[in-house]
Amino acid sequence: MKLKYLLPLLCLTLLVGVSCKEDDYVYPSVVTEFIDGQTDSEGVLSRLITDEGEVYTIQPREGLDGLTPDSLYRTVSVYQPLTESGEVYLYSAQLIMALDPLPAESFTEGVVTDPLDVRSVWRSGDYINLILKPMVKDKNHAFHFADYGITEEGGANTLHLTLYHNRNDDYEAFTREVYLSIPLRGYKDKLRSGDTIALQINTYEKGFSTYTFTY
Structure with a gap:
């Protein structure tokens, strides 16, 4: 089976945006966060759903169409709350990679762990x-997550994940930020409240570092 895990580094697609004529334009009070965007039956981005389950209606505007109907996208969005009823004005939304981990043995060439720097990792x-x-120059980098299974100790389970990063021999010229999310919904029948998720990432500064989260 050929795995479809090779994804370009520059796959953050700007869906909508705001242009202004004055260089000193200042955004009003806005929220910037990782958030789900949902389309309606016509492929128009119509709702934002926070990781806490709050649902916001996006004020209609140009540039929100052309997406897959009735679909959920993972985004980094900049929006302004407008009313207490939950309507927002969406300034921008970048599509990001939300990657369900694959079994480690699915990576036929092995789990590549080229190093990188980590700005932030958190659960929401x-x-x-x-x-x-x-560190990049002009080649596509591949990202995914390898699932090494669940171990049990003292009545508690630990899910072991590793970041797959293949820089494809790209020259390390400058730093570029990449946004990723790991959906955890697929583990609802495998993990219980209080179990642990251990995510291993190979970094320039410390080598392999493990980030742990409570499920």
Whole structure:
């Protein structure tokens, strides 16, 4: 089976945006966060759903169409709350990679763990979110997550994940940020409240570092 895990480093697609004529334009009070975007039956981005389950209606505007109907996208969005009823004005939304981990043995060439820098890793709702800083020049980098299974000790389970990063021999010229999310919904029948998720990432500074989260 050929795995479809090779994804370009620069796959963050700007869906919508705001342009202004004055260089000193200042955004109003806005929220910037990792958040799910949902389309309606016509493929228009119509709702934002926070990791805590709050649902916001996006104020209609140009540039929100052209997506797959009735679909959920993982995004980093900038929006302004407008009313107490939950309507927001969406300034921008970048599609990001939300990657369900694959069994480690699925990576036929092995789990590649080229190093990078980590800006932030955190758990929110049913996701683990990452802001990574690989060194790049002009080649596509591949990202995914390898699932090494669940171990049990003292009545508690631990899920072992590793970041797959293949820089494809790219020259390490400068740093670029990459946003990723790991959906955890697929583990609802395998993990219980209080179990642990251990995510291993190979970093320039410390080598392999493990980030742990309570499920």
